Amino acid sequence: MRWPSFLYDEKTHVKGKMRTGLFRSRFLLQCLLLIFCGPSAADNDYENGTQSQGTPPLVQRHNIKTITAEHLVYVACLARFLLSSAPRWKDRDGPWVGKEFADSLLHLLYRNTTFMNETLDWYDKQVFKNRFDEDEYGSDCEAAMLLVEEEEEHAQEEQRKLDAHIAREKRKEAAKARAAQEDDTLPVDDEQGGALPVDGEQGDALSQDGDS
Template sequence: RKHKDSKMDDTELYRNAGRKTSSLLDTFGIPSAAFKTSLQFDRGGKRDLKQYLICYRPEDVTNRHLLLYNGIINYIPGLESELDHISSKKLNMIIAMVSKGMSDGKSADLSSVKHKGLQYIGLNMYSEANALDPPIPEIEDKSMRGLNHPQLAHLLCPWKKLVWFDEDPDSYVSGEITMMAHIWPTFFYEHGVYDAAEKTHGLFRNHIVLRFYKHLFIGPSSVMNDSSNVCNSVKPSKNRAWGLTAVNKYIIAYVHIIISLALLLLTYFMISSAQHWTRCIGDMDLDELLWAIIEMLDDDPWVKDTLAWWNRYIFLCG
């Protein structure tokens, strides 16, 4: 049935809230834990979402649950007013649908870009000189995966260890160079830019992440047409459907996680048999990486400039 405060039916409304939650707020959050903590905390009273967006610290589990809880409440019209009298059965159903939406949204995004996104990696997408060599075919035969692909492994290697990588790429692939959540990989930085004395220089400004954002939030045609204003699609973009008017730190973190997972799955198949959405591959905990990025994007002049850079290059589709 249609929800009284939405044109969607109830099931789709709850699943859509889950899709928004995973992309715009907390990719690895657990709605059931968030609701349990938050309802015990204040018996359903909605806290100020902006307060938690500003004051959140990932080591504070309660605050993380409150952040997720308030985000879901914000994405489901009318739910806040129902919480004082809602039945446990209905609330559990809502939480299950939100969780389903989160899972489906992440899986769909990863599936969408895992192979298509490979053409976004080269600085010039239309130059054979920038193409992946060897190419990675879009097939399910595990033997044809890019196990030790040098260009993809290079992107995942931390900037500070590139000299070591270039001297002996096999050491990196075999795990001698460990990729950790607080050591930024090369693709986190603007192409060819890294300054050990100024580690924020070029950080989160790579051409790859811009293209992945456009693919995920606007549509693949916006990448291939080098445009951010493709508004005539039959299916509305996430930007339009979700009313996004600016990129924030949570979205930037999500895009980096999607790319990291896609590259890890394609490059390190031998480390993990997972070929779908997962939190950990080898020593890399993507949940830790997500919140390390969010923490890095605190409110200071560098962050404001970085967000302005993103929004300048991504003319959000109205």
């Protein structure tokens, strides 16, 4: 099967060798950065290390830490639609069938695990690693992942505090329950200062008074 040219890096593709340069096009990378990391990650500002404010990117909202074959194929399908003349998404556009296209790409990747791992590793380096040593703040995606980790640590700390508070309240309630139970078992004194007899003892006392 012949793959569309937008999937290839033409500088590294060798004619007759299908997998050389496949999935390495600058256009496909920019599409992936745009979808997963936001607009600034796909334009020139990304290379200058600047970051934009706004809605958190997908890598942050969904805690994505690595690019998968499914991510790559998803972007390839959207990129093909972007290059088409269709006004809206269609599962079928002339001879092109979305499901068949996606399945064929997944089959290619999973059938060649070495090629797949090399491709996905390459994307991980582009997306999650700082590609510019002089940029001390790293890329938008790298910064987003650091923010995710900080939020996770904060949430875990808040949960620990909540669990400790609940445990303290339970101990207090248990102590109150024990104290109330102990109070119920203590004898109650009458006005003379003596302990009130229980039911059987009161009857015996009355009978003794009558006999006397």
